[in-house]
Amino acid sequence: MKSLLTFPKGGVHPPECKAQTQGLGIEIMPVPDELELILGQHIGAPCTATVAKRDEVIEGAVIGEVQKGLGVPLHSPVAGKIKNLATSVHAVRVSAPSITIEVDREAAPVQYQKVDWQQLAGADLLAKIHDAGIIGIGGAGFPTHVKLNPPADSPVDTLVLNGAECEPYITADHRQMLENPGQIVEGAKIILKILGITRCFIGIENNKPDAIREMTKAAEQASGGEYSITIQPLQVKYPQGSEKQLIQAITGRKVPAMALPSAVGVVVQNVTTAKAIYDAVVYGKPLYEKVVTIAGKGIARQANLQVKIGTKVRDIVKYLGGLQPGLAKVVMGGPMMGFAVSSLDVPVTKTTSAVLFLTEDEIDTKPHSQCIRCGWCLDACPMGLEPKEIGIYVEANRAQDTAQFGVFDCFECGSCAYVCPAKRPLVQFIRLAKMKAKRQ
Amino acid sequence: MSIQQASDDQTTAPAHLWKVSVSPHLKSSESVEKIMWTVVACLVPPLILSVFVFGIQTLLITAVSVISCVVVEAVSQKTLGRPVTIKDGSAVLTGLLLAFVIPPGVSPLLPILAAVFAIYIGKHLLGGIGYNFFNPALLGRAFLLASFPVAMTSAWLSPVEGFGIFSYLAGSVDAVSTATPLAVMKEQGMAIFTETFGSGASLYGSFFLGWRPGCIGETSGFLLVLGGLYLIYRGYITWHIPASLLGSIAVLTWIFGGESYFSGDPLLALLSGGAILGAFYMATDYVTSPTTKTAQIIYGIGIGALTVLIRLKGGYPEGICYAILLMNPLSTVLDGWFKPKRFALPAGGAK
Numbered sequence: 001m002k003s004l005l006t007f008p009k010g011g012v013h014p015p016e017c018k019a020q021t022q023g024l025g026i027e028i029m030p031v032p033d034e035l036e037l038i039l040g041q042h043i044g045a046p047c048t049a050t051v052a053k054r055d056e057v058i059e060g061a062v063i064g065e066v067q068k069g070l071g072v073p074l075h076s077p078v079a080g081k082i083k084n085l086a087t088s089v090h091a092v093r094v095s096a097p098s099i100t101i102e103v104d105r106e107a108a109p110v111q112y113q114k115v116d117w118q119q120l121a122g123a124d125l126l127a128k129i130h131d132a133g134i135i136g137i138g139g140a141g142f143p144t145h146v147k148l149n150p151p152a153d154s155p156v157d158t159l160v161l162n163g164a165e166c167e168p169y170i171t172a173d174h175r176q177m178l179e180n181p182g183q184i185v186e187g188a189k190i191i192l193k194i195l196g197i198t199r200c201f202i203g204i205e206n207n208k209p210d211a212i213r214e215m216t217k218a219a220e221q222a223s224g225g226e227y228s229i230t231i232q233p234l235q236v237k238y239p240q241g242s243e244k245q246l247i248q249a250i251t252g253r254k255v256p257a258m259a260l261p262s263a264v265g266v267v268v269q270n271v272t273t274a275k276a277i278y279d280a281v282v283y284g285k286p287l288y289e290k291v292v293t294i295a296g297k298g299i300a301r302q303a304n305l306q307v308k309i310g311t312k313v314r315d316i317v318k319y320l321g322g323l324q325p326g327l328a329k330v331v332m333g334g335p336m337m338g339f340a341v342s343s344l345d346v347p348v349t350k351t352t353s354a355v356l357f358l359t360e361d362e363i364d365t366k367p368h369s370q371c372i373r374c375g376w377c378l379d380a381c382p383m384g385l386e387p388k389e390i391g392i393y394v395e396a397n398r399a400q401d402t403a404q405f406g407v408f409d410c411f412e413c414g415s416c417a418y419v420c421p422a423k424r425p426l427v428q429f430i431r432l433a434k435m436k437a438k439r440q
Numbered sequence: 441m442s443i444q445q446a447s448d449d450q451t452t453a454p455a456h457l458w459k460v461s462v463s464p465h466l467k468s469s470e471s472v473e474k475i476m477w478t479v480v481a482c483l484v485p486p487l488i489l490s491v492f493v494f495g496i497q498t499l500l501i502t503a504v505s506v507i508s509c510v511v512v513e514a515v516s517q518k519t520l521g522r523p524v525t526i527k528d529g530s531a532v533l534t535g536l537l538l539a540f541v542i543p544p545g546v547s548p549l550l551p552i553l554a555a556v557f558a559i560y561i562g563k564h565l566l567g568g569i570g571y572n573f574f575n576p577a578l579l580g581r582a583f584l585l586a587s588f589p590v591a592m593t594s595a596w597l598s599p600v601e602g603f604g605i606f607s608y609l610a611g612s613v614d615a616v617s618t619a620t621p622l623a624v625m626k627e628q629g630m631a632i633f634t635e636t637f638g639s640g641a642s643l644y645g646s647f648f649l650g651w652r653p654g655c656i657g658e659t660s661g662f663l664l665v666l667g668g669l670y671l672i673y674r675g676y677i678t679w680h681i682p683a684s685l686l687g688s689i690a691v692l693t694w695i696f697g698g699e700s701y702f703s704g705d706p707l708l709a710l711l712s713g714g715a716i717l718g719a720f721y722m723a724t725d726y727v728t729s730p731t732t733k734t735a736q737i738i739y740g741i742g743i744g745a746l747t748v749l750i751r752l753k754g755g756y757p758e759g760i761c762y763a764i765l766l767m768n769p770l771s772t773v774l775d776g777w778f779k780p781k782r783f784a785l786p787a788g789g790a791k
């Protein structure tokens with residue numbers, strides 16, 4: 001086996017908590033009676049609804065379009081009737097405009113025809129990816145067609161597929177790599193063709209040896225000829241799956257602050273995004289389904305569920321047998337970077353990779369105390385920042401002076417707050433600081 | 441919606457009881473309490489040994505010191521309107537360290553006064569844990585040394601014979617006072633020193649194991665090193681400060697500590713005068729030491745150099761306490777000079 005790569009500075013080793021779901025195959029959840037699609041699924045401009053109340057839509061029909069700015073269209077995951085255009089509970093923004101669709105249970109599922117993508121030119125492939133509404137599935141949801149069209153002044157020579165899945169609990173990407181390795185690799189080839197390059201690395205953390213094996217097999221079958229696709233096993237260390245850390249681990253290149261990966265000639269895509277690209281290009285199927293890891297002791301049954309975008313957490317809970325005593329926190333996303341929600345009415349979006357139902361003993365609820373200057377947060381921060389100083393400044397009402405500690409380089413991975421023995425809410429301090437501080 | 445309705449399908453925990461806080465939702469199992477109590481535990485073996493070396497008197501002094509520190513901490517926090525945090529173990533640790541750096545033969549009144557000074561003035565009036573820039577235990581000792589110079593420099597006890605651990609309780613303490621090895625060496629010269637404490641392997645051996653006059657905590661190098669290594673193993677402290685501190689004491693003593701250059705005894709320098717206690721337990725105190733590794737190494741070297749300087753030139757044989765106190769306020773300065781290396785600055789270098 002190849003030597004294990006990782007990023008050199010900082011990082012932490014939270015308990016992985018993946019054992020309970022990594023063996024659970026992707027299970028298709030029956031469509032609930034009603035879906036609620038948030039119009040702003042990604043960073044950039046939100047969609048405007050292109051349908052009206054009581055319109056009938058078919059599965060895969062466009063229901064939202066971006067009028068101006070960066071963005072991708074939104075599709076109906078089902079055949080049905082538009083029930084309402086209103087606002088929905090949102091994990092991050094509290095509430096957001098949304099479209100509610102009443103599912104038509106009679107409609108037959110759409111059959112998509114396979115096409116030979118090799119015949120298509122790069123621009124056509126890119127258009128298909130945009131039209132299918134694909135965004136970066138792993139993180140903030142950057143529109144994929146934009147990422148695959150890097151500025152002309154920064155030539156790209158390497159594609160990195162992110163299969164690190166370093167967040168505890170989540171195993172959705174793991175399952176995709178086990179169950180659809182061929183499609184992911186094919187998706188990688190499509191991306192390589194669009195970018196006009198030949199080299200791809202797929203980074204996978206070493207706690208998924210079966211995924212490394214399956215993906216290696218698939219990559220070897222596909223590699224010959226013009227493309228070189230290499231699986232790169234990585235050490236288990238959080239936040240290995242962060243773009244900058246992953247690029248450094250695999251290529252040794254450092255993306256400068258406030259720059260995009262293309263500045264060092266790299267494009268990063270999540271493995272599941274590659275699978276979505278495959279579906280979009282080969283079958284013309286838009287992105288309206290998502291594999292979500294449901295885990296934690298607070299839910300009766302844990303699973304890797306394939307759900308329609310817009311499925312409410314409430315319906316997932318019902319399908320999996322209800323909540324369990326002791327549930328203390330519901331988190332959309334991973335435990336390190338996800339958002340705690342206060343209602344089960346939150347719908348799944350394109351970027352939801354997990355819904356965690358955590359009990360009291362799975363989370364930490366100790367009150368925080370004063371900083372004891374142990375310096376552990378400095379050692380843990382992968383960006384070389386000074387979270388301790390940021391926290392102290394914010395508490396002293398000097399948030400506006402925190403740019404000197406690199407607050408804008410912080411991507412809120414939570415490593416600092418994870419290790420802090422005084423349990424200080426450092427990410428919260430940093431968010432406050434970002435609002436008040438001025439960029440230098 | 442009533443709670444009854446809400447709990448229809450949220451059967452077991454209604455939503456208003458869920459916690460909504462900012463990520464991360466996982467936190468490591470380490471805590472301030474755990475760290476402090478672990479350090480305390482590491483200091484217990486040397487304390488037990490000291491009972492066999494100096495008698496039960498050491499236990500008494502330690503108890504007085506620990507209890508007064510805890511009481512003063514609680515009272516200070518109450519009067520200053522802060523949450524009372526005596527359970528976090530930091531006052532216990534201060535008490536223990538304080539008892540370790542005063543002569544075991546002093547009156548129990550002294551640790552009480554030192555506790556008031558160290559905890560109330562040295563810690564809480566400066567803002568509480570995290571803001572005190574002097575090590576409280578050392579501050580307490582410095583205060584005693586300034587106020588009670590005679591007791592603090594003469595109330596040393598000779599190691600007791602056999603297992604007569606109660607022998608000092610009976611007699612008068614002053615009658616058996618003796619001088620610490622470094623004082624002997626400084627004031628009476630190497631010849632007397634060898635006469636009193638022996639030389640060669642037996643000297644190192646008895647010093648390393650703790651059979652010599654001194655403070656409670658500076659007597660057993662062996663147990664202190666063991667505890668220190670355990671703290672390093674647990675990741676509570678790193679090697680940077682102890683290694684640079686002890687290394688610089690050894691090297692500088694070797695160069696300047698003898699009759700001629702390069703003839704000093706580095707091993708003896710390390711084994712005497714609380715160097716080990718200071719290096720592993722005092723200089724590594726989080727609050728009063730720098731946080732970045734480079735700063736820690738410089739800090740350690742600074743303490744080592746000052747220790748040797750004070751031992752050789754100053755009036756205080758046990759120089760490390762002052763050396764640490766002198767370097768304490770510099771740790772924030774050092775932190776400001778040696779900041780962590782940023783991942784990558786913006787292209788073009790502009791900050």
Ligand code: SF4
Nearest residue numbers: 381410412413414416
């Ligand atoms: S949350 Fe920000 S400051 Fe904290 S470790 Fe991550 S990047 Fe560093």
Ligand code: SF4
Nearest residue numbers: 371372374375377420
């Ligand atoms: S880890 Fe917590 S206690 Fe330690 S320096 Fe950082 S903020 Fe302070």
